[in-house]
Amino acid sequence: MRPKKPQSELTEKELIVQVWRDYKKNGTNEFKDKLVLYYSPLVKYVAGRVSASLPSNIERADLAAYGMFGLIDAVERFDLKRKVKFETYAISRIKGAIVDELRAIDWVPRSIRQAGRELEQSYQSLQLKFKRAPSDPEIAEHMGVSIDKLYDIYNKISSSSMMALEEINLFEGPSDDRLALIDVLEDQKGDDPSEAFENKELREALAKAIEKLPEREKIIVTLYYYERLTLKEIGEVLGITESRVSQLRTKATLALKSALRDVKIMI
Secondary structure: OOOOOOHHHOOHHHHHHHHHHHHHHHOOHHHHHHHHHHHHHHHHHHHHHHHOOOOOOOOHHHHHHHHHHHHHHHHHHOOOOOOOOHHHHHHHHHHHHHHHHHHHHOOOOHHHHHHHHHHHHHHHHHHHHHOOOOOHHHHHHHHOOOHHHHHHHHHHHHHHOOOOHHHOEEEOOOHHHOEEHHHHOOOOOOOOHHHHOOOHHHHHHHHHHHHOOOHHHHHHHHHHHHOOOOHHHHHHHHOOOHHHHHHHHHHHHHHHHHHHOOOOOOO
């Protein structure tokens, strides 16, 4: 049997593997605290992504506090024998904890939730009917509202984050089993998202759905979710208002959700 390396000679990766083994063997708070501290940047990362689409009155620090409970739960429940990276598992649980808490405090008015459901149903009905993405006038006519009213609905839904990619669950289940659309968007500039979920079938379906978007909506999805530009910055690139960018992002998200509603994910 090869002798163990002294801790001073271990790499950071080897050290954290050893901490995991010690924690699962002894279950002491000392090792759990070390793991929570080591992986705490994941909470900041997820809270930042979620907060980008939330109203300004929702503090990022609050989201991080909600997410920390998810991280602690992930450390306690993670099975070293699973063929999954801990980061993958933890991101799902952190995001689930944040979303669950936001739903619990019910900060979105019922009227906006209702408008979101009606808009989504109208979009899906028209997409099935026309075999393409419906235009704003077609959506407005189907809903029996004016174009200005439709734009107002887009704005309210966008500010409530109801149609943000973080809120679109492609695989439903308990909070620890949910997989959101944002989790499968490859982002090579992020901390670890390109390795977070490796589901080839879903990536292909998502790529096809994005490709079918109208050109401007496709650009907005790319700039916002891949390049991480703000709505204001995207507006400057495209020469349109920040409000219009928000409306088009909401509409693009509706299209992606409608296109992927039948996709089944197995993790």
